[in-house]
Amino acid sequence: MGLVMCQTVVVQAQGLGVASLGATGGLTIPSAYVLESGDMALNVGNYQAPKLGTFSRRQNYSLGFGLLPRVEVFGRFVEYQNPRTTLPGATDVSGPRDISANVKWQLPLDMPGLPKLAVGATDMSGGAVYFSSKYAVASDEYGPLRWSLGYARGKPALGSVNGARVLDGAFGGAEFKLGSTRATVLAETDGTQRHAGLRYYSEVLPWLGDGQVVGTLQRSFGATDRVGRAADATSFNVSLVLPLGTKDAARKARADAAQKPLPPLARGQSGGMAATAEDRMDTLARTLRASGLDRVRVGTLGNEWVVEYENYRYLHNEADALGVVLGLAAEYAPAGIARVNALTLKAGQVVFETSVEVAAFRSFLRDGDAGRVKDTMGFSRLAGYDAAAVQWASGEAGAAQHRSLLRVELKPLLNYTLGTEYGAFDYSLAANVRGTASLWRGAEVYTDVVQRLNNSDNMEPGRLFESSLHRNGLKTLALQQSFWFGPRLFISAGVGKYNYSSHGAEGESILFLPWNEDTMHLKGSYQRHQSDAPPNHEEAYAASYRWKFDPQTWVEGGYHQYTDRSTGPALALTRWFGDVAVQAFVRKGGHNTYVGMELSLPLTPREGMGAGPVQLTGTPRFAQSIRTLRIGGGNTANWVQPNAVRPVALNYQPEVELLNSGRITPEYMRAQVPRLRESFYLHARGLMAE
Numbered sequence: 001m002g003l004v005m006c007q008t009v010v011v012q013a014q015g016l017g018v019a020s021l022g023a024t025g026g027l028t029i030p031s032a033y034v035l036e037s038g039d040m041a042l043n044v045g046n047y048q049a050p051k052l053g054t055f056s057r058r059q060n061y062s063l064g065f066g067l068l069p070r071v072e073v074f075g076r077f078v079e080y081q082n083p084r085t086t087l088p089g090a091t092d093v094s095g096p097r098d099i100s101a102n103v104k105w106q107l108p109l110d111m112p113g114l115p116k117l118a119v120g121a122t123d124m125s126g127g128a129v130y131f132s133s134k135y136a137v138a139s140d141e142y143g144p145l146r147w148s149l150g151y152a153r154g155k156p157a158l159g160s161v162n163g164a165r166v167l168d169g170a171f172g173g174a175e176f177k178l179g180s181t182r183a184t185v186l187a188e189t190d191g192t193q194r195h196a197g198l199r200y201y202s203e204v205l206p207w208l209g210d211g212q213v214v215g216t217l218q219r220s221f222g223a224t225d226r227v228g229r230a231a232d233a234t235s236f237n238v239s240l241v242l243p244l245g246t247k248d249a250a251r252k253a254r255a256d257a258a259q260k261p262l263p264p265l266a267r268g269q270s271g272g273m274a275a276t277a278e279d280r281m282d283t284l285a286r287t288l289r290a291s292g293l294d295r296v297r298v299g300t301l302g303n304e305w306v307v308e309y310e311n312y313r314y315l316h317n318e319a320d321a322l323g324v325v326l327g328l329a330a331e332y333a334p335a336g337i338a339r340v341n342a343l344t345l346k347a348g349q350v351v352f353e354t355s356v357e358v359a360a361f362r363s364f365l366r367d368g369d370a371g372r373v374k375d376t377m378g379f380s381r382l383a384g385y386d387a388a389a390v391q392w393a394s395g396e397a398g399a400a401q402h403r404s405l406l407r408v409e410l411k412p413l414l415n416y417t418l419g420t421e422y423g424a425f426d427y428s429l430a431a432n433v434r435g436t437a438s439l440w441r442g443a444e445v446y447t448d449v450v451q452r453l454n455n456s457d458n459m460e461p462g463r464l465f466e467s468s469l470h471r472n473g474l475k476t477l478a479l480q481q482s483f484w485f486g487p488r489l490f491i492s493a494g495v496g497k498y499n500y501s502s503h504g505a506e507g508e509s510i511l512f513l514p515w516n517e518d519t520m521h522l523k524g525s526y527q528r529h530q531s532d533a534p535p536n537h538e539e540a541y542a543a544s545y546r547w548k549f550d551p552q553t554w555v556e557g558g559y560h561q562y563t564d565r566s567t568g569p570a571l572a573l574t575r576w577f578g579d580v581a582v583q584a585f586v587r588k589g590g591h592n593t594y595v596g597m598e599l600s601l602p603l604t605p606r607e608g609m610g611a612g613p614v615q616l617t618g619t620p621r622f623a624q625s626i627r628t629l630r631i632g633g634g635n636t637a638n639w640v641q642p643n644a645v646r647p648v649a650l651n652y653q654p655e656v657e658l659l660n661s662g663r664i665t666p667e668y669m670r671a672q673v674p675r676l677r678e679s680f681y682l683h684a685r686g687l688m689a690e
Contacts, residue, residue, distance in 0.1 A: 014201035018239040020047040022062040022076035022102045026173040027195045027218045031148040032116035032139035034106045035066035038245045038577035045237035050225045051164030055080040070106040091421045099419045115140035130157045133167040144177035193223040211242035245578030248674040252368045255678040277334045284332040285397035292610025297400035299392035310345040315620040316579045316602045318660040319672040323679030330361040346658040348441045370673040379666040403611045409434040411619035415468040428455040430470035448476035488512045492654035502527035517548045517665040540648035551668035552576040563646045566590035589645035596627025621656045
């Protein structure tokens with residue numbers, strides 16, 4: 001038997017499963033493994049601890065993130081009910097309906113022969129606590145066998161002396177890989193009952209963002225309900241583990257797979273092509289316009305090329321447009337041109353400049369070695385020279401034609417409540433259509449029109465959550481002016497009609513500090529309502545400091561006056577994984593303290609519609625958060641207060657619209673060099689004439 005085990009494939013890990021309690025692990029118990037930093041796990045199942053009662057509807061949902069190295073956080077929603085008909089606006093609960101937060105930390109002890117060790121907590125806060133527990137666990141794997149052993153101290157559900165304890169006492173389990181298949185068998189005990197199951201790990205699925213699907217079927221043994229009756233049951237669990245970012249090695253492999261071979265360097269450097277320098281500038285300008293970029297202009301400054309462009313096509317990240325520009329410019333540059341300077345415009349004004357050595361970038365496109373490119377790359381937030389000194393090309397190449405007269409952006413709007421006594425999920429879903437037109441340098445006029453799509457009964461007029469129902473009609477009509485006040489201070493301000501019937505002003509200023517890549521932010525909004533009923537105006541502001549520990553990790557702390565006129569501090573941790581941001585926050589306003597998490601991501605194709613008279617796009621940044629009111633002090637219950645402790649929400653967000661969602665620092669752009677090459681081969685190489 002031992003020989004058979006040794007001959008079995010020794011690599012156990014086809015991935016990580018998600019336990020029903022909302023943590024990586026076995027069937028119901030946690031393990032000492034954690035999600036990789038940047039991984040997201042979505043999980044749905046129907047397991048229910050029998051000590052909580054007997055219910056016909058059993059639903060488990062969880063969402064987890066590898067937020068930091070060795071740290072995973074999960075949010076979990078359970079719905080255990082015996083459905084019944086209720087009157088509108090009446091409570092409909094007949095069992096646990098709970099939102100909980102879980103966290104696990106893997107200890108940084110990587111020593112030969114020592115198992116992985118982790119500590120964690122489940123259901124850490126909230127008004128109704130059903131699953132609270134703290135635990136320590138050890139895990140390891142030998143050949144096809146993975147095991148976990150731990151101890152937990154659970155609290156009784158709802159604080160009752162006789163309440164069920166879901167994870168309490170010694171627990172342990174094992175998972176065994178079945179030969180060369182992608183299936184495993186599991187057996188475990190959670191301290192109160194035993195479980196056995198079968199789990200299957202799919203291959204990594206490129207069409208699903210390199211995600212992996214994990215399916216589990218399990219059966220309990222020796223389970224009893226609250227009065228001691230047998231309660232063995234069969235349940236299922238399905239998880240999707242998805243990497244939010246793309247590793248540099250994967251970008252290089254993707255570019256290598258997509259590339260059409262480029263001419264040898266000797267050919268490009270010898271000037272063997274008969275085209276003149278002016279011809280090449282014309283060709284570059286035409287190709288950049290064909291790639292969907294706008295306001296394209298090409299010129300020379302000594303032995304350097306200068307390329308201006310405006311990007312509203314590649315909205316996931318400005319690095320995609322920059323890869324197109326630098327790649328095409330380096331390939332078309334004639335002999336004698338040493339560097340390319342790419343000036344990124346937004347609303348007709350420069351927001352940052354990137355330069356690179358031509359020879360280094362040409363080599364990089366062919367061999368993928370990013371080292372020399374990073375060494376020769378230059379960056380500034382404003383052009384380091386006078387545009388009047390540039391010898392702009394004649395004809396179309398130097399005309400900087402503005403082809404996009406109107407940009408139309410579509411994005412969803414979602415207001416919701418989750419896990420209340422009146423409904424598992426109440427919502428109002430609407431579509432926001434924004435039309436934007438550029439006027440003069442840095443100036444834009446925009447409108448927002450909202451059309452409600454659907455909503456739950458509890459959000460109808462006169463019902464419990466009517467204040468969260470989206471309204472139809474013209475929501476915003478405003479003029480926005482943005483400009484640089486020197487190379488480090490960016491200011492954007494707007495005036496107009498906001499929130500359907502209010503008139504006012506809003507704005508944000510961002511100071512880029514000279515000694516590091518941190519920033520200071522000041523934002524505010526003032527709106528006067530048409531109604532004479534007090535309060536007839538709304539004021540909200542925030543002042544904050546953003547610490548950038550690295551290009552992917554920000555901590556921002558500040559002081560707010562919230563939209564409900566309460567005041568207090570706020571602290572947020574933001575982690576970027578590619579173009580997805582995950583933020584954990586705590587906000588205090590008056591006697592209310594909210595903690596929560598926000599997920600922010602682009603809802604638009606990576607390569608959208610090119611510049612034209614009317615350009616249709618999705619939103620480059622859609623953010624949705626979930627939060628909970630901390631119990632304690634003057635708060636005895638987790639009341640739903642949709643408008644309480646809400647920070648100032650600008651209708652026009654300068655960082656998103658103009659500054660690549662805040663990701664324009666030199667360190668960040670250098671980190672994106674592998675993406676520049678990938679973007680060139682995916683979006684630009686096919687446009688080049690052979």
